[in-house]
Amino acid sequence: MAEPFHGTDLYRLDSLLSEDERMVRDSVARWVDERWMPIVTEHYRKGTFPKELATEMGDLGLFGSSLTGYGCPGLSHTIYGLAMEELERGDSGLRSFASVQGSLCMYPIWAFGSEEQKDRFLPKMARGELIGCFGLTEPDFGSDPGGMITKARKDGDHYVLSGEKLWITNGSIADVAIVWAKVDSNEASSIKGFLVEKGMEGFSAYDVEGKFSLRASVTSGLVFDEVRVPAANMLEGSGGLKSPLMCLNSARYGIAWGAVGSAIATYNAALNYAKERIQFGKPIASFQLVQAKLAEMVSEIVKAQLLALQLGRNKDKDQLTHVQVSLAKRNNVKMALDIARTAREILGANGIADEYPVFRHMANLESVFTYEGTHDIHTLIIGRAVTGLSAFA
Numbered sequence: 098m099a100e101p102f103h104g105t106d107l108y109r110l111d112s113l114l115s116e117d118e119r120m121v122r123d124s125v126a127r128w129v130d131e132r133w134m135p136i137v138t139e140h141y142r143k144g145t146f147p148k149e150l151a152t153e154m155g156d157l158g159l160f161g162s163s164l165t166g167y168g169c170p171g172l173s174h175t176i177y178g179l180a181m182e183e184l185e186r187g188d189s190g191l192r193s194f195a196s197v198q199g200s201l202c203m204y205p206i207w208a209f210g211s212e213e214q215k216d217r218f219l220p221k222m223a224r225g226e227l228i229g230c231f232g233l234t235e236p237d238f239g240s241d242p243g244g245m246i247t248k249a250r251k252d253g254d255h256y257v258l259s260g261e262k263l264w265i266t267n268g269s270i271a272d273v274a275i276v277w278a279k280v281d282s283n284e285a286s287s288i289k290g291f292l293v294e295k296g297m298e299g300f301s302a303y304d305v306e307g308k309f310s311l312r313a314s315v316t317s318g319l320v321f322d323e324v325r326v327p328a329a330n331m332l333e334g335s336g337g338l339k340s341p342l343m344c345l346n347s348a349r350y351g352i353a354w355g356a357v358g359s360a361i362a363t364y365n366a367a368l369n370y371a372k373e374r375i376q377f378g379k380p381i382a383s384f385q386l387v388q389a390k391l392a393e394m395v396s397e398i399v400k401a402q403l404l405a406l407q408l409g410r411n412k413d414k415d416q417l418t419h420v421q422v423s424l425a426k427r428n429n430v431k432m433a434l435d436i437a438r439t440a441r442e443i444l445g446a447n448g449i450a451d452e453y454p455v456f457r458h459m460a461n462l463e464s465v466f467t468y469e470g471t472h473d474i475h476t477l478i479i480g481r482a483v484t485g486l487s488a489f490a
Contacts, residue, residue, distance in 0.1 A: 104186070104361035108399050113406060114179075121158075121172065122179040128157060129187040137188050138451050140313040146190060148228070148270050155225030159184070159195045161203035168220035169203070175409035178354035182405070185355030186362045189461035190314030192355040197266045198222060200348040202229030202275050205290055208343065209334035214292065218273065230271035232262035232293075232319050233341050239264075240474050242277075243285035243338050247321065249278040254328050256280070256291065258299075258321040264468070268317025269302040271295065275332075276321070277341050290332035290340060299324040310464040312457075346419050349469045350412065353425035354405045356465065357398065359458045360433035364394045366455050367440035370447070387443060394436045401429045420482040427475035434462040 111119060132150065140147060154160065158170035162177040177199075185192035203222050206214055221227035238244040247260025258278055268274070274293045281287065293300055299322040308316060332340075368391060371382035381387050408425045411417045437459035441448035449456050466472055477488045 104182075104358070105364065105395055105398060107395055108403070110399075110402050110406065114175075118173070118176050118179060121176045122183060125157060125159070125180045125183040126186075128153070129183050129191075133187040133191060137191075137313055137457075141188070141190075141451065141457055142312075144308065144312045146194060146270070146313055146315050151194075151225035151228060153225070154195060155223060159199070160223050160225060161199040161207070161219065164199070164203060164207050164219075164223075166219075167207070167215050168223040169207070170223070173409075174350070174412035175406070178351065178405060178409045181351040181355040182358035182361075184358065186358035188313050188457065189355065189359060189465050190311050192351070192358070193266050193311065193314050196348050196351045196355070197231055198225075198229055200351055201231035201344050202273070204347050205231075205275050205332060205335065205340065205344050206292070209290060209332040209340060210292075211329075211333060213329070214332070218292070227272045228267055228270055230265050230267040230274045230317070230319075231344065232265055232268075232274050232276040233345075234262060234264050236261060236263045236318075240471060242341065243288075245277065245279060245288070247276070247278040249280045249289065249291060249326070251281055251328075252325070255325045256328060256331065258291065258293065258324040258326055260321050262319040264305070265302075265317045265319055267315055268319055269304050270315050271302075274300075274319060275344075276319070285338045286336075288335075288337055288340070290335040291326050292330040292332070293321070293324060293326055294330070297324050297326065310460045312460075342419075345469055346422050349422045349426045350408065350417075352465060352469055353408055353422065353429045356426075356429040356433040356462070357401050357405055359462060359465075360394075360398050360401065360429075360436045363433075363437040363440040363455050363458050364391075364398060366453050367391065367394070367443040370444050370453070381443070390439050390443060394439055397432045397436060401432050404428060420479060423470065423475040423478040426470065427472055427479070430462065430465050431472060434459070434466055437462055 159180055161169040162172045163174045165171040181192050184195055206218050233242055235245050249256040249258050272295050276291045276293045277288055279287045280289050301320045302317045305316045371387050372380050374381045404425050440455045444455055481487045
């Protein structure tokens with residue numbers, strides 16, 4: 098069997114990983130190479146996601162990897178991060194699919210749900226038999242989720258949901274949506290999570306058309322037209338804006354790792370191309386300007402790898418803070434986007450062709466730069482932490 102892709106290991110980071118960590122990472126890498134890489138270009142062109150791969154991903158333990166019980170794998174947070182790195186080496190849309198399923202859908206059920214809800218949903222979601230989506234962002238409220246206008250009105254043993262969500266990954270293919278709404282109030286403190294199931298009357302989804310980014314991923318809008326949701330479908334343990342932000346913090350952790358995988362993919366493509374592309378009678382990799390770009394790229398990747406690894410160790414020791422996650426998400430996504438742009442330069446005109454992965458990753462990263470907290474918002478989170486002064490209204 099061929100060796101799986103290991104990316105670049107200029108600093109011998111593999112030596113810092115346990116045998117189990119390397120084994121899982123390599124298994125995911127092999128699956129990405131064999132099952133995802135041959136089809137990603139076709140799906141990116143068509144703007145589709147191969148939902149049929151969900152059960153295979155479930156078999157690999159890619160959904161709710163670090164959750165325990167209810168059929169979840171119970172792996173370490175570092176192993177989860179390594180898996181996300183390999184998935185995003187394939188495509189940001191692939192990592193997003195797994196990240197939304199595990200961090201944004203399974204996690205809130207696991208953290209805030211009842212035993213009945215956990216038993217009903219989590220085992221099937223872990224196996225990839227049930228797909229979820231996360232409904233927080235609205236057409237007019239992204240960085241300020243507390244301003245949401247989606248409401249839930251108590252009516253007997255049901256809640257009646259009204260409102261709309263937008264930019265929802267997996268939205269139209271999901272079997273269940275984790276929807277955040279204000280309950281009988283306009284205050285952010287009244288926010289609760291609800292399990293809205295496909296087929297409930299008044300609940301519909303539409304796909305966002307015309308995307309130039311994350312094309313191998315389903316992005317949707319969710320509409321709630323007086324949807325009657327049983328009170329038993331409320332996540333009783335949720336409360337206020339803190340609950341969805343805890344979910345986002347978990348997802349951002351995976352993004353910090355995933356961005357490294359994307360950077361490795363574009364760096365490797367540029368390195369291989371530079372060694373094979375002949376100009377002026379020799380490979381362009383022999384020219385000083387190209388070597389300077391490659392040296393800068395690999396230097397930034399190594400720093401991001403170290404940042405992600407320490408982030409994982411902190412999380413495994415239960416020493417993680419949301420500021421650490423913001424710093425890693427902000428740094429690593431910006432790093433990956435800069436490297437993708439530099440790789441595009443090295444490939445010249447070929448850099449815009451989908452024969453190579455560079456432009457696809459570059460376009461995807463423009464979205465990753467924005468979602469799960471924009472670059473600017475994470476900048477302000479870090480600024481508040483180091484100054485003690487909030488720049489938010």
